[in-house]
Structure formats: C-alpha cells, structure tokens
Amino acid sequence: MSALRFIDTHAHLDDPRFDGDRDRVVERARSGGVGTIINVGCWNRDNAFDGLHPILERYDLIRCALGVHPHDAKDVEDHAPFVLIRRLLERENSIWQERTVAIGETGLDYHYDNSPRDVQREVFRQHISLARALNLPLIVHSREAEKDTLRILEDEGAGEIGGVFHCFSGGLDMARRVLDMGFYLSFTGVVTFPNARKVHEVVRNVPVERILLETDCPYLAPVPVRGKRCEPSFIVHTAQKIAELKGLSLEDVARITTINAEDLFGLGSGPREVRIAYRIRNSLYLNITNRCTNYCTFCAKFKSYTVKGHYLRLKEEPTFEEVVRAVGDEPERYDEVVFCGFGEPLLRLDLVKKVGMYLKKRGCRIRIDTDGLANLVHGRNVLRELMFVDCISVSMNAPDSETYQRLVKTPFGDRAFPAIVYFLREARKFIPKVVATVVAVPGLDVEACRRLAEEEIGVGFRVREYNEVG
Numbered sequence: 042m043s044a045l046r047f048i049d050t051h052a053h054l055d056d057p058r059f060d061g062d063r064d065r066v067v068e069r070a071r072s073g074g075v076g077t078i079i080n081v082g083c084w085n086r087d088n089a090f091d092g093l094h095p096i097l098e099r100y101d102l103i104r105c106a107l108g109v110h111p112h113d114a115k116d117v118e119d120h121a122p123f124v125l126i127r128r129l130l131e132r133e134n135s136i137w138q139e140r141t142v143a144i145g146e147t148g149l150d151y152h153y154d155n156s157p158r159d160v161q162r163e164v165f166r167q168h169i170s171l172a173r174a175l176n177l178p179l180i181v182h183s184r185e186a187e188k189d190t191l192r193i194l195e196d197e198g199a200g201e202i203g204g205v206f207h208c209f210s211g212g213l214d215m216a217r218r219v220l221d222m223g224f225y226l227s228f229t230g231v232v233t234f235p236n237a238r239k240v241h242e243v244v245r246n247v248p249v250e251r252i253l254l255e256t257d258c259p260y261l262a263p264v265p266v267r268g269k270r271c272e273p274s275f276i277v278h279t280a281q282k283i284a285e286l287k288g289l290s291l292e293d294v295a296r297i298t299t300i301n302a303e304d305l306f307g308l309g310s311g312p313r314e315v316r317i318a319y320r321i322r323n324s325l326y327l328n329i330t331n332r333c334t335n336y337c338t339f340c341a342k343f344k345s346y347t348v349k350g351h352y353l354r355l356k357e358e359p360t361f362e363e364v365v366r367a368v369g370d371e372p373e374r375y376d377e378v379v380f381c382g383f384g385e386p387l388l389r390l391d392l393v394k395k396v397g398m399y400l401k402k403r404g405c406r407i408r409i410d411t412d413g414l415a416n417l418v419h420g421r422n423v424l425r426e427l428m429f430v431d432c433i434s435v436s437m438n439a440p441d442s443e444t445y446q447r448l449v450k451t452p453f454g455d456r457a458f459p460a461i462v463y464f465l466r467e468a469r470k471f472i473p474k475v476v477a478t479v480v481a482v483p484g485l486d487v488e489a490c491r492r493l494a495e496e497e498i499g500v501g502f503r504v505r506e507y508n509e510v511g
C-alpha cells in the first residue's frame with residue numbers, strides 16, 4: 042500500500058472497457074494511494090447515468106460529477122438531463138446527494154464538432170445555471186474553443202461558482218485567465234508526453250496550489266504506460282512528471298494536489314491538522330508564530346493559511362518542547378531546517394536561539410527567513426546572537442524606502458528600510474550566507490533591487506515568484 046495519497050479528479054470507470062475487471066482496477070487504485078476517484082458521469086440519449094449508480098454503490102471511494110458532454114449537447118431536449126440531475130440530487134439521503142461533488146463535464150469541443158456550436162454554447166450556459174443553483178463547482182471541457190469558453194464563463198459570472206478546466210491543454214495566457222477567474226487547472230497523462238511542451242510551460246509557471254491531477258481514464262495513459270487502457274493507479278506517473286517540472290518531491294505534489302481537490306470539491310473531513318514542522322522537498326520548515334511586524338500587500342496568508350499543502354494557522358504559539366517534538370528524531374536527515382512559516386520568526390528570538398542551538402548540536406544546517414526588522418523590534422543588534430545560523434534570507438522587497446513602505450505597510454515607517462539595509466550589512470559579519478529577497482510584484486524594479494543587494498550591500502539576491510510560497 043502506497044504511503045502517498047492522491048485524488049483522481051476525472052475518471053470514467055463506468056466505461057464498458059472496465060466491465061471485465063473493474064474490481065481489480067479499483068483495488069490497484071487503492072493500493073497505489075488513490076483515496077478518492079471522481080467519476081465523471083456523462084448523460085446521453087441511451088444512458089442517463091444508469092451505469093454509474095451500481096458503481097457508486099459498490100465502491101465507497103468513488104464520488105461523481107453529472108453533466109452532458111459537449112459531444113452530446115445536440116440530444117438535449119426540453120432540459121431533460123438537467124431536470125433529471127435536479128431530481129436525483131433532491132432525493133433526501135440518496136447516494137446521488139451524498140456523492141455528487143460537481144457539475145460536468147461541460148463546455149465546448151470545436152475539434153470534433155459533434156454537436157452544432159450554437160447548441161454547445163447554449164447547453165454550456167444551462168450547466169452553469171444548474172451549478173449555481175446546486176452550489177456545486179463546474180468541470181469544464183474546452184477543446185479548440187478557448188475564446189468562447191472563457192467568454193461564456195465570464196458572461197455568466199462563473200468565477201463565483203468555481204471549478205476546474207479538465208485536461209488543460211491551452212497556453213500560458215489562457216491558464217492565467219482561468220486562474221484569475223478562480224478556477225483550477227487539471228492535468229492528465231499528456232503532461233508526461235515528451236512533445237507536450239506547451240503543457241510543460243504552463244505547469245512550470247502556474248502555482249501548484251491551483252493544480253489538480255486526473256487520469257481521464259480509460260483515455261490518455263501516461264508514459265511509461267502510454268497506449269494502454271488508462272486507469273486511476275497510473276496517476277502516480279502524472280504526479281511524478283509535475284514534481285519534476287515544479288522542482289518538488291512526489292510526496293509534495295501528492296499532498297498539495299489532494300488538498301486542492303478537497304478544497305474545490307468539498308471532500309475534506311474535519312478540521313485540518315496544524316503543522317509546527319513541515320517538510321517541502323527535503324527541507325524542514327518550522328512554523329513558530331503567525332505574528333508579523335509588517336502587513337505585506339502581497340502576503341499569501343491573507344488568502345489562505347495553507348502552504349504547499351500544509352496548514353499553518355496556529356491556535357497557540359508552540360513551546361520549545363512542542364517544536365522539538367514536531368521536528369522528530371532525526372532532524373539531521375534534512376538538507377536544512379528553516380525558521381519560516383506564516384509569521385516573523387525573529388519576533389520569538391529567544392525560542393529561535395534555543396531551538397537553533399539544539400538543532401545545531403544535532404548537526405543540522407540552519408536557515409532563517411526574516412523581514413530583517415529584528416534590530417528595530419528588539420532595540421539592539423541581534424545578529425551577534427545568531428552565529429549558529431548558516432544562512433539568512435532577508436525580505437528586502439524594494440529598492441528604496443518609499444516603495445518598501447507602500448508594499449509592506451510597515452509600522453516603522455521610514456526607519457524600516459535603512460534598518461534592513463543595515464541588517465543585511467551586519468549579517469555578513471556573523472552568518473556565512475546572506476541573501477536579500479524580493480517578491481516579483483508587478484511593477485517592481487527588480488533590477489534596481491538586484492543592484493542594491495549585490496553591488497552596494499554585497500549579499501546574494503533572489504527573486505521570489507509572486508503568489509508562490511514555500
């Protein structure tokens with residue numbers, strides 16, 4: 042049994058190609074860590090979700106979406122499938138009510154044009170109304186119809202409903218518009234195909250917090266099983282490729298995409314576990330406070346307290362003993378231990394020193410991510426107290442005081458920026474590696490920031506992606 046956990050957000054296990062061995066397919070999915078499969082039920086004239094009901098009854102890990110594929114839009118008469126979906130979902134305590142998590146797949150397919158385009162557009166709009174009425178997200182299919190798909194979603198105000206573009210194959214501009222609308226992007230085995238360069242570019246450039254995984258089985262099996270009938274257990278290959286493209290571990294991608302799918306489809310159960318220590322790649326991050334000196338305009342915590350699938354909203358600040366317990370038995374196995382989290386760690390200077398010394402004695406490499414205002418907060422030069430630190434990463438965030446104050450809304454006013462420049466200069470005396478960072482907020486003069494850091498102060502420089510945390 043795999044220790045990883047995945048959600049296959051788009052499968053067609055009711056397809057007759059699974060009739061001979063569906064039990065074994067589902068068993069392999071479970072063993073491969075697929076904890077939930079969303080089976081997308083497509084209505085058509087001959088099959089009004091009839092094949093889906095027994096599958097829902099037989100397998101407890103299956104959820105479903107209900108809709109009319111754009112290919113079959115031409116067969117919709119008098120709203121028949123929508124009336125049926127409403128009837129199914131209004132049945133109190135029915136399996137349909139319990140397991141239906143989305144409306145779709147719906148959208149536009151101008152590649153095959155199996156239904157007239159004006160009919161596809163009309164049926165797509167009807168799905169959006171239904172999703173709004175039922176308060177369920179949309180699963181959108183769009184093939185060679187990007188402009189019309191986005192126009193209809195925007196016209197209908199679908200951003201309020203939310204949803205996912207399944208098997209996303211558009212370019213980066215389209216991806217950004219989809220994300221701006223609040224939708225997720227879902228990727229199939231196509232991402233593993235060597236010639237899928239456009240998809241690779243999109244995956245590299247969108248936040249992993251907005252990515253879902255799917256197999257679209259029985260179609261689109263990933264490399265190295267390309268050409269076979271696809272099944273949910275193959276999802277690991279898609280996840281592995283996304284990990285490679287994002288510079289993350291497979292474990293990171295499994296955890297993050299699972300939480301993304303839980304958020305979108307309402308699949309989570311109970312409150313999330315708050316992390317004091319959390320792993321990304323092979324680094325261990327310590328979340329010791331959510332308090333901050335500043336109130337940065339670009340801060341991701343104002344949208345969500347989840348970082349790379351870890352929930353960081355502390356109920357109380359942890360004690361030394363709690364941090365050590367969260368770190369576990371072998372901290373030296375990590376590449377580095379980072380004081381970070383959603384908050385300014387040096388507000389808890391004494392705890393940082395105590396935990397830092399403890400970890401140093403265990404042979405750990407220590408990094409602190411800080412806003413660089415600790416000298417102002419504590420009223421003394423704290424850098425001489427941080428000699429156990431191997432690397433310090435300081436959020437410089439601007440090339441000058443005015444820009445800094447506008448971006449981070451610091452309570453220290455015009456004292457803040459000179460204090461950060463001084464902090465960076467002093468840090469070089471006590472800490473082997475010092476890096477000034479900026480978040481690439483639109484309009485920021487990144488080049489001026491680089492010159493200040495590297496040429497005037499003499500420290501390293503790193504640009505952090507806007508909307509990318511961890």
Ligand code: SF4
Nearest residue numbers: 333336337340383384
């Ligand atoms: S210092 Fe960091 S955590 Fe605090 S508000 Fe700024 S970006 Fe957010």
